[in-house]
Amino acid sequence: MSKGLAESRTELAMSELVAEPRPKPAVPMKPLGIGSNLLGYIGIDTIIEQMRKKTMKTGFDFNIMVVGQSGLGKSTLINTLFKSQVSRKSASWNREEKIPKTVEIKAIGHVIEEGGVKMKLTVIDTPGFGDQINNENCWEPIEKYINEQYEKFLKEEVNIARKKRIPDTRVHCCLYFISPTGHSLRPLDLEFMKHLSKVVNIVPIIAKADTMTLEEKMEFKQRVRKELEVNGIEFYPQKEFDEDLEDKTENDKIRQESMPFAVVGSDKEYQVNGKRVLGRKTPWGIIEVENLTHCEFALLRDFVIRTHLQDLKEVTHNIHYETYRARRLNDNGGLPPVSAGTAGSQGTRDACDSPRPPVLVHLDMCPAAPVAPGVCGRA
Amino acid sequence: MIKRFLEDTEEAELAVFVKEFPGGDVPHPEAICPSQVHLPALLDPCEESELKECRTSSRFQTESQAHLCISSSSMLSTSSRPRSPWGRLDPYDSSEDDKEYVGFATLPNQVHRKSMKKGFDFTLMVAGESGLGKSTLINSLFLTDMYRDRRLLNSEERIMQTVEITKHTVDIEEKGVKLKLTVVDTPGFGDAVNNTECWKPVADYIDQQFEQYFRDESGLNRKNIQDNRVHCCLYFISPFGHGLRPLDVEFMRALHHRVNIVPILAKADTLTPCEVEHKKRKIREEIEHFGIQIYQFPACDSDEDEEFKLQDQALKDSIPFAVIGSNTVVEAKGRRVRGRLYPWGIVEVENPGHCDFVKLRTMLVRTHMQDLKDVTREIHYENYRAQCIQSMTRMVVKERNRKYGQEGGLGGGQTGREEPTPGAQAELLAGVDGSRPSTPAPSGLRAESRQGPGISLPSLAPISPDLSAS
Numbered sequence: 131m132s133k134g135l136a137e138s139r140t141e142l143a144m145s146e147l148v149a150e151p152r153p154k155p156a157v158p159m160k161p162l163g164i165g166s167n168l169l170g171y172i173g174i175d176t177i178i179e180q181m182r183k184k185t186m187k188t189g190f191d192f193n194i195m196v197v198g199q200s201g202l203g204k205s206t207l208i209n210t211l212f213k214s215q216v217s218r219k220s221a222s223w224n225r226e227e228k229i230p231k232t233v234e235i236k237a238i239g240h241v242i243e244e245g246g247v248k249m250k251l252t253v254i255d256t257p258g259f260g261d262q263i264n265n266e267n268c269w270e271p272i273e274k275y276i277n278e279q280y281e282k283f284l285k286e287e288v289n290i291a292r293k294k295r296i297p298d299t300r301v302h303c304c305l306y307f308i309s310p311t312g313h314s315l316r317p318l319d320l321e322f323m324k325h326l327s328k329v330v331n332i333v334p335i336i337a338k339a340d341t342m343t344l345e346e347k348m349e350f351k352q353r354v355r356k357e358l359e360v361n362g363i364e365f366y367p368q369k370e371f372d373e374d375l376e377d378k379t380e381n382d383k384i385r386q387e388s389m390p391f392a393v394v395g396s397d398k399e400y401q402v403n404g405k406r407v408l409g410r411k412t413p414w415g416i417i418e419v420e421n422l423t424h425c426e427f428a429l430l431r432d433f434v435i436r437t438h439l440q441d442l443k444e445v446t447h448n449i450h451y452e453t454y455r456a457r458r459l460n461d462n463g464g465l466p467p468v469s470a471g472t473a474g475s476q477g478t479r480d481a482c483d484s485p486r487p488p489v490l491v492h493l494d495m496c497p498a499a500p501v502a503p504g505v506c507g508r509a
Numbered sequence: 510m511i512k513r514f515l516e517d518t519e520e521a522e523l524a525v526f527v528k529e530f531p532g533g534d535v536p537h538p539e540a541i542c543p544s545q546v547h548l549p550a551l552l553d554p555c556e557e558s559e560l561k562e563c564r565t566s567s568r569f570q571t572e573s574q575a576h577l578c579i580s581s582s583s584m585l586s587t588s589s590r591p592r593s594p595w596g597r598l599d600p601y602d603s604s605e606d607d608k609e610y611v612g613f614a615t616l617p618n619q620v621h622r623k624s625m626k627k628g629f630d631f632t633l634m635v636a637g638e639s640g641l642g643k644s645t646l647i648n649s650l651f652l653t654d655m656y657r658d659r660r661l662l663n664s665e666e667r668i669m670q671t672v673e674i675t676k677h678t679v680d681i682e683e684k685g686v687k688l689k690l691t692v693v694d695t696p697g698f699g700d701a702v703n704n705t706e707c708w709k710p711v712a713d714y715i716d717q718q719f720e721q722y723f724r725d726e727s728g729l730n731r732k733n734i735q736d737n738r739v740h741c742c743l744y745f746i747s748p749f750g751h752g753l754r755p756l757d758v759e760f761m762r763a764l765h766h767r768v769n770i771v772p773i774l775a776k777a778d779t780l781t782p783c784e785v786e787h788k789k790r791k792i793r794e795e796i797e798h799f800g801i802q803i804y805q806f807p808a809c810d811s812d813e814d815e816e817f818k819l820q821d822q823a824l825k826d827s828i829p830f831a832v833i834g835s836n837t838v839v840e841a842k843g844r845r846v847r848g849r850l851y852p853w854g855i856v857e858v859e860n861p862g863h864c865d866f867v868k869l870r871t872m873l874v875r876t877h878m879q880d881l882k883d884v885t886r887e888i889h890y891e892n893y894r895a896q897c898i899q900s901m902t903r904m905v906v907k908e909r910n911r912k913y914g915q916e917g918g919l920g921g922g923q924t925g926r927e928e929p930t931p932g933a934q935a936e937l938l939a940g941v942d943g944s945r946p947s948t949p950a951p952s953g954l955r956a957e958s959r960q961g962p963g964i965s966l967p968s969l970a971p972i973s974p975d976l977s978a979s
Binding site: 199200201202261262263264265266309310311312313316317318321337338340341343344410411412413414415416417418423424 | 703747755756759780849853854855856857
């Protein structure tokens, strides 16, 4: 009991960073103020190791969505990023391949392991986006899918008996493929990013960058950046979520110089200077995918996987998901949606869920009428 | 300036020919003059006229006159006879007796000379999404800079944009041959979010040109008809897709009966040779699958030489042409070439191993330009004209039936006049309605009915037997 009390008080004390006289606690804990001296090694930093061990045991999941017109190399890029055949290439030359009439959402999961760390990677493909003659509102199925994943997570969260580790199917990162026209963004690109940058982390990418010479690339990137800024599109890493100065400078550099990354993808290897590299062989030379002078694939890979992977997940959880959750709870009059105690009815209500998400998404279109508790939490 | 416009062999002979017969400098002007006076009538059937029935009689006349003149000139000594560039076919060098030799085989020479003086014109349309390198390709093809002052739109402006049709004309001259090249561009095509019927402005433009030509032809004064009909449409297919996109299919289907379509695979330096092959094959299959009729090369005559046949076959197999364009000249292997400089190498535009630019240029400019014009004239324009006349006739017949079906002919006549359009069109055909010069009018002809609808349709008699009732 006293230990419990001491612990809670210690937590409180630590958060306030103020030294205060206390009865002698069971565990010697002297809160560290700035400038105070450590009397000895405590071992707080071993928490990193503990977290690492835990993560290695449980693994973690990462959901990445690719959006763009067909033929821009989305599947190839994912394969190149994760160095394995995680995405079934839609460009198989022998197969009869149709452009779907509406945008479909295809989620394929894989488990990749590296250095003892298991990652459950889910690649969400969106064939049919931007391929029709009339592409109005072709982003709606995508928006709906993303919100459905948030909804699923929310339902799990507000369950009375909820799982220890809620399966996370929320989209952590959306790679948007910009066609390398060399001129500027297309109206469809702008519309998509305007609608979705508030719901998910968008990382814009210039696809098939081997179309452009260096000067064209620079000019195009500048133009794209300017247009995104003029239209108020906040792509990941968003300025408003930079936590401290260090993050800000690092992200600023990425935002203003490198993004959008101009990438080339390939899953074939060729011999260059005695090394085997991933690349594309043309009559006028070999384009090396991981060569920074050729394209920025390495930058993208480092960004998404090696430096900002955890941040992508956190922003998704702490910001996008929270926004969604707040909106849903507000719609429901401050109460959570009906929990899993009525799992059966929840199931039937799911059937009526599908036509509804648009109401949730467009906040300005939401009716303001309060909903009585006990009713399925839909406005 | 277009360099190497003609093949080298032709070039030498042509140079000699031109030297011997520049402009109007001919030996024995008195003998040839009378034939020259009739030559305009002779030449026009080859180029512009459609009403052959009226022409036939006059053509025979002029031919016989030409025959007289030429046989008189055949009395000339060998040295002062015109020497044609068609070396071995030169009839004057034949061993035939002068008396049995008529000499109208020089007609091609005369046509040639006249054409050289008149110059040629060619209208080329480029269509495709923006950013596929259309302007760059035009600049590379004709070695001009037609788009110097172009301003690229940013995305916001593009959202408001609808499909426009713009025209740029440039006069090019090479070795005494003048070409008036008109490039019709379609900015805004395929760029919007909703591209339903975005080909309509393009189709309307082509129809308008046909219609304008049709009216000019049917007018009284036909001396200076301006031919703005589109002879060829280069359709740019994006290399980033998997073959044809729905928009490509719809566009080509809407236009294949109006204009010669030559499909082009743009920005081909994105693709490895293997990918180029696959895409070409896929596109060809899809074109066949959807029943799109692109421009077909005319079949080779059996007496063409082997090399030409091979070249022709190679051309047919290269559709769609995978092209790269460039506005810049780079240094490659010590030579200065048009190309694109990448960190991994240099792409040369005129290297047949890198892309099909040379093939496209050969086809468009060196071998098939005249055929494109002929097909436009003989097939697409004829189709349009037939449809036009048919629909006009139908309207007139309907109106007449209505008029005669009503009681009181005069009353019917009056009401008939209130629908002026079919009447006005019929009048125009018969040439009754004065000598209005051709003006580009909107598709609906203006109503100017000065006469009753019942009178002016003799020229339509063969088409519709009903009209003889008038």
